[in-house]
């Protein structure tokens with residue numbers, strides 16, 4: 617409904633309900649148009665109706681154990697170019713005290729790699745599903761000459777062993793949206809334990825605007841979350857700020873780099 621509101625097909629009522637915008641009735645069809653090209657070209661969209669009617673994903677959820685990295689090993693390489701300019705922007709603004717990093721759901725390792733490249737003493741632990749580490753992460757690290765700075769740990773980032781208070785920075789690069797509220801809270805709590813005293817968390821996300829009417833691309837992505845995940849959604853900046861603060865982080869700063877969405881950098885401790 618937020619997506620439809622973003623293109624003015626429905627409008628939001630004061631009580632937060634929705635109603636059809638004037639003239640929108642002509643768009644109400646029995647069938648979704650095949651030529652509606654604004655959506656990602658993924659086969660799941662053929663079953664959009666099923667996802668909307670059931671409110672459930674129409675495939676094994678991408679964040680769940682059943683997928684085991686199949687979905688992400690194909691998607692993650694495309695994210696490298698997309699996220700790299702913001703990762704470099706963040707790296708240049710990362711305090712000099714950072715020596716050890718943890719990149720959770722690392723994918724191409726785009727977020728930690730930007731810092732590893734400009735700061736060779738940096739040592740990084742990258743965590744992801746075995747298939748992603750084998751097929752994507754290792755190749756990107758080798759191609760960019762930083763493999764010797766990395767340790768790879770395969771597993772579920774909600775469960776894998778993480779050293780306590782060991783990392784000067786933990787990257788959560790485009791993870792929270794697929795996990796949704798509860799799993800994100802758990803992941804941020806784990807992150808807080810893993811961050812060294814006076815260390816940092818960096819959260820990169822697609823961020824929904826407030827109000828969501830002006831948020832077409834995040835709303836499309838939100839719909840993808842409905843189709844691909846169990847509890848996924850696109851958070852607003854206010855919601856992300858609340859999640860990160862609730863986990864105990866302080867001194868939250870939104871850094872706006874060259875990309876579409878700002879990154880959130882926050883500190884453990886005072």
Ligand SMILES: C[S@@+](CC[C@H](N)C(=O)[O-])C[C@H]1O[C@@H](n2cnc3c(N)ncnc32)[C@H](O)[C@@H]1O
Pocket residue numbers: 678679685688689692695696699720721722723724725726727743744745748771772773774788789790791820
């Ligand atoms: C959207 S991609 C983001 C990759 C990279 N951080 C970036 O920003 O480009 C999500 C990554 O998290 C990994 N991932 C998702 N759920 C996971 C889990 N429960 N345990 C470990 N890795 C997970 C996926 O395999 C994928 O590499």
